[in-house]
Amino acid sequence: MKILVTGASGNVGKYVVKSLLQMGLPTVAAGTNIKRLKTEFGGKVDFVMLDFQDQHTFSEALKGINRVFLMRPPHLGKPEDLYPFIDAMKKENIQMVCFLSLMGVESNPLPPHHKIEKYIEHVGLPFAHLRPGFFMQNLSGIHSKEIQEKNEIFVPAGNSRTSFIDAEDIGLSAATLLQQYNQYQNTTHTITGSESLSYYEIAEILSQVSGRTIKYVKPSILKYRNHYIQQRNIPKAYVHVTVALYLMTRLGTAKHITDDFFRLTNQQPRTFREFAQSNQDIFERVNT
Ligand SMILES: NC(=O)c1ccc[n+]([C@@H]2O[C@H](COP(=O)([O-])OP(=O)(O)OC[C@H]3O[C@@H](n4cnc5c(N)ncnc54)[C@H](OP(=O)(O)O)[C@@H]3O)[C@@H](O)[C@H]2O)c1
Numbered sequence: 001m002k003i004l005v006t007g008a009s010g011n012v013g014k015y016v017v018k019s020l021l022q023m024g025l026p027t028v029a030a031g032t033n034i035k036r037l038k039t040e041f042g043g044k045v046d047f048v049m050l051d052f053q054d055q056h057t058f059s060e061a062l063k064g065i066n067r068v069f070l071m072r073p074p075h076l077g078k079p080e081d082l083y084p085f086i087d088a089m090k091k092e093n094i095q096m097v098c099f100l101s102l103m104g105v106e107s108n109p110l111p112p113h114h115k116i117e118k119y120i121e122h123v124g125l126p127f128a129h130l131r132p133g134f135f136m137q138n139l140s141g142i143h144s145k146e147i148q149e150k151n152e153i154f155v156p157a158g159n160s161r162t163s164f165i166d167a168e169d170i171g172l173s174a175a176t177l178l179q180q181y182n183q184y185q186n187t188t189h190t191i192t193g194s195e196s197l198s199y200y201e202i203a204e205i206l207s208q209v210s211g212r213t214i215k216y217v218k219p220s221i222l223k224y225r226n227h228y229i230q231q232r233n234i235p236k237a238y239v240h241v242t243v244a245l246y247l248m249t250r251l252g253t254a255k256h257i258t259d260d261f262f263r264l265t266n267q268q269p270r271t272f273r274e275f276a277q278s279n280q281d282i283f284e285r286v287n288t
Pocket of ligand 1: 009012013034071
């Protein structure tokens with residue numbers, strides 16, 4: 001038995017690998033950048049080249065594989081980008097696909113995850129859709145630059161609230177679903193943190209933890225879009241998906257709290273304060 005982890009060097013993938021290894025399950029880490037995988041894991045797992053946009057990489061990646069953690073790389077904005085790999089998994093009779101989806105997509109057809117979930121179901125692959133809320137790692141990753149350089153949280157979420165979840169907790173949830181694949185066949189799980197915070201509250205926690213004032217500047221959608229495309233040079237497809245997600249967030253779709261994480265793992269999810277404290281170095285001021 002072997003489990004393939006796609007996007008293994010990513011925010012969630014690396015914690016899926018970590019949890020699977022802790023469970024003692026044979027794991028193969030996949031991605032387009034083998035060097036990056038080697039840096040992340042050293043000799044701890046096997047690696048394989050997998051590019052969702054290159055069908056020639058599929059058969060080697062799926063060789064001897066029984067279960068798959070599937071994620072959609074953020075720059076692949078079209079759901080169809082993942083269909084050829086889903087078809088390839090079906091041909092290989094994969095026992096379980098745990099797809100990293102998104103909270104609320106069951107009733108929102110706009111994000112690509114909606115169609116990807118439907119396609120996995122349509123081809124008849126046994127599935128466990130994992131639908132997390134927003135990652136805490138958005139603050140330490142994509143949005144950290146403005147925090148480090150300007151003491152600003154530059155996110156167009158208005159006054160809305162978000163039930164942030166740590167990517168490490170999502171990784172543990174995915175590994176649990178893949179480990180207990182018989183019990184969780186054809187199920188869906190909405191994974192959130194235990195509290196729903198506004199970005200003003202996030203700014204307050206980051207200020208307390210970092211010892212300097214960090215402000216939520218509440219940019220407009222247009223300002224955010226232009227800044228990320230023009231100044232940050234982030235690919236348009238990626239920025240447009242995030243714009244859609246923040247528009248939904250403004251409507252209150254990101255604030256719900258569930259106990260699915262506890263139900264799956266028997267653990268409490270990490271709070272944002274705990275996350276900020278253990279990532280203090282990332283939130284330090286950087287002078288430009
Ligand atoms: N951020 C959030 O708050 C949030 C919330 C809910 C759901 N999500 C969803 O989570 C997903 C992102 O997960 P993440 O943050 O863990 O990803 P991530 O950190 O952005 O990493 C992307 C991964 O994709 C791999 N990759 C890139 N191009 C590829 C290709 N052509 N073929 C195969 N692999 C490729 C990369 O590895 P290589 O460099 O080795 O290729 C990397 O490991 C998205 O679908 C997003 O919508 C995000």
